[in-house]
Amino acid sequence: MAEHQHAATKDMDPHAIAEAVRHGMFKDDAASKAMGMQIEAVGPGFARISIIVRPDMLNGFRICHGGLITTLADSAFAFGCNSYNEMTVASGIVVDFLAPAHEGDRLTAECHEVALTGRTGVYDIKVTDQGGKTVVVMRGRSHTIKGKQVVQL
Numbered sequence: 001m002a003e004h005q006h007a008a009t010k011d012m013d014p015h016a017i018a019e020a021v022r023h024g025m026f027k028d029d030a031a032s033k034a035m036g037m038q039i040e041a042v043g044p045g046f047a048r049i050s051i052i053v054r055p056d057m058l059n060g061f062r063i064c065h066g067g068l069i070t071t072l073a074d075s076a077f078a079f080g081c082n083s084y085n086e087m088t089v090a091s092g093i094v095v096d097f098l099a100p101a102h103e104g105d106r107l108t109a110e111c112h113e114v115a116l117t118g119r120t121g122v123y124d125i126k127v128t129d130q131g132g133k134t135v136v137v138m139r140g141r142s143h144t145i146k147g148k149q150v151v152q153l
Helices: 014-026 030-032 066-081
Strands: 036-041 047-053 086-099 106-117 120-128 136-143
Touching: 014 036, 014 066, 030 036, 030 066, 047 066, 066 086, 066 106, 066 120, 066 136, 106 136
Parallel strands: none
Antiparallel strands: 036 047, 047 106, 086 136, 106 120, 120 136
């Protein structure tokens, strides 16, 4: 994926670039912080983020609100697709809810790059609970904004 790196970063270790982006993005990410997200790992085209489901995340059926689980998946997607230090935004997502999550559950969203061609990327994100049960699967499409870095390296 070196073709997606700017000249200033092409000689840097890809994991170091992903870590720099992680710190730069997260410092201003009020939404992810408000949900209590913990970024566990990042790498080129990859991110793993977790949360603990709190009482204020439950819907009227006393299960975790699907929009909040989608937000967790979307944050993993954002950190995964921006890991090359080129500003990248979502151009679309498809979310499938497979199982409920409950108060106290530890949900982990793991994002993996499927394809990256030109300025378009495809990413698969799976959200699992603490027992490894799949709660949500999401596919995200990304669009890279030409010439814009996420952080200055």
